[in-house]
Amino acid sequence: MHRETITVIKVRGVLMVTMPADPDDATISALQEKTLEAMEEYEARGLILDLSRVDTLDSYFARTVTETGKMVNLMGGQTIIAGMRPAVAITATQLGLNLAFIRTALGVDQALDLMSEEHPV
Amino acid sequence: MNKASSKSKGVVIEPQETRSSEASGDLLRLLVENIKEYAITILDPEGMVTSWSPSAEKIKGYKADEIVGKHFSAFHTPEDVASGKPERELAAAAKDGRYEDETWRVRKDGTRFWANVILTALRDKKGNLLGYGKVTRDLTERKRAEEQIRQQSREILEMATVPVVQVWEGIVLVPLIGVLDSERSQQLMEKLLERITATSSPVALVDITGVPTIDTKTAQHLVETIKAVRFVGADVVLTGVRPAIAQTLVHLGIDLSNVTTRSSLAAGLRVAFGMLHLCVSAESAD
Numbered sequence: 489m490h491r492e493t494i495t496v497i498k499v500r501g502v503l504m505v506t507m508p509a510d511p512d513d514a515t516i517s518a519l520q521e522k523t524l525e526a527m528e529e530y531e532a533r534g535l536i537l538d539l540s541r542v543d544t545l546d547s548y549f550a551r552t553v554t555e556t557g558k559m560v561n562l563m564g565g566q567t568i569i570a571g572m573r574p575a576v577a578i579t580a581t582q583l584g585l586n587l588a589f590i591r592t593a594l595g596v597d598q599a600l601d602l603m604s605e606e607h608p609v
Numbered sequence: 610m611n612k613a614s615s616k617s618k619g620v621v622i623e624p625q626e627t628r629s630s631e632a633s634g635d636l637l638r639l640l641v642e643n644i645k646e647y648a649i650t651i652l653d654p655e656g657m658v659t660s661w662s663p664s665a666e667k668i669k670g671y672k673a674d675e676i677v678g679k680h681f682s683a684f685h686t687p688e689d690v691a692s693g694k695p696e697r698e699l700a701a702a703a704k705d706g707r708y709e710d711e712t713w714r715v716r717k718d719g720t721r722f723w724a725n726v727i728l729t730a731l732r733d734k735k736g737n738l739l740g741y742g743k744v745t746r747d748l749t750e751r752k753r754a755e756e757q758i759r760q761q762s763r764e765i766l767e768m769a770t771v772p773v774v775q776v777w778e779g780i781v782l783v784p785l786i787g788v789l790d791s792e793r794s795q796q797l798m799e800k801l802l803e804r805i806t807a808t809s810s811p812v813a814l815v816d817i818t819g820v821p822t823i824d825t826k827t828a829q830h831l832v833e834t835i836k837a838v839r840f841v842g843a844d845v846v847l848t849g850v851r852p853a854i855a856q857t858l859v860h861l862g863i864d865l866s867n868v869t870t871r872s873s874l875a876a877g878l879r880v881a882f883g884m885l886h887l888c889v890s891a892e893s894a895d
Contacts, residue, residue: 577840578802581837
């Protein structure tokens with residue numbers, strides 16, 4: 489029912505997803521499924537996950553983001569999370585969000601720069 | 610002889626003479642009329658204004674004919690009037706003989722001033738309540754000065770605890786000095802993240818030259834801060850890693866393998882410039 493809340497768009501070979509302010513579990517699962525489907529369909533260079541609207545982060549969200557980063561990496565893409573707010577970042581350290589396969593950027597602009605620098609078309 | 614020396618000091622009050630008590634009464638009246646800093650008012654037992662001094666006019670804005678006969682709750686804020694404070698003040702003064710308060714009061718034009726108010730119950734020899742003497746002092750200036758000092762000291766303290774400065778477009782610097790305890794680490798993390806996002810700076814230099822020692826807890830705090838900075842999308846360059854600090858970090862088994870570290874701030878700044886693809890060149894000599 490809630491799957492419509494996630495929209496994956498493709499811009500110049502990069503997937504972009506903007507998370508809503510307070511995503512529920514269904515939205516979070518939809519994020520992973522839709523992203524991976526789109527990775528396959530478009531053979532995208534990677535995923536930019538815009539978190540600038542998000543103001544709450546729970547352990548399920550943190551785990552899903554970590555996992556999705558690994559999965560996207562296995563499919564040959566780079567995941568960049570963009571625009572995480574300070575308060576969410578502090579929560580993220582406590583929840584053990586893992587950045588092993590994920591890059592970060594201050595905003596979507598910087599994320600696009602990073603993507604074209606490190607994973608050119 | 611005695612009289613001459615007293616004269617040179619100014620006012621002489623001779624208590625033995627019958628006229629002097631009248632004279633001192635006159636002087637007292639002159640004092641009440643001329644004193645500027647205190648508004649002196651007499652209230653009747655119900656709290657109606659019966660006597661009004663020029664200083665009261667100056668401080669509160671009412672002329673004598675505008676306020677005499679009115680209830681003294683005219684000087685209270687609407688909130689105080691609604692909560693019945695004027696009546697409570699009178700009751701307290703009647704019970705204890707005296708009531709003192711520092712509070713907001715209202716002038717005729719509606720502006721508020723911070724006042725020290727003393728209400729004194731006036732009784733005759735049999736103990737019947739004749740009214741109240743009310744002395745009000747305008748302390749707005751003092752309160753404002755106090756608040757300014759408090760605000761400044763708060764800012765200085767905050768600045769001294771974790772000073773975060775932007776040293777270049779895209780680079781913020783935190784020179785840490787002194788012991789890094791849990792509370793300071795928390796402040797460091799919050800302030801640093803806030804400055805990074807506000808200035809949109811991709812690089813943060815954290816300089817620990819001034820940190821005397823590092824223990825496991827401090828190191829853990831630093832690692833967490835560095836992680837949080839990564840999450841918002843920036844990178845930390847840890848500078849000022851002196852030999853003793855380097856030894857301690859290795860002995861404690863702190864993993865900083867994915868953090869850029871440098872021994873001096875200057876070296877760290879060069880790394881930061883490199884991350885932003887900036888280069889520093891000396892100006893040609895000619």
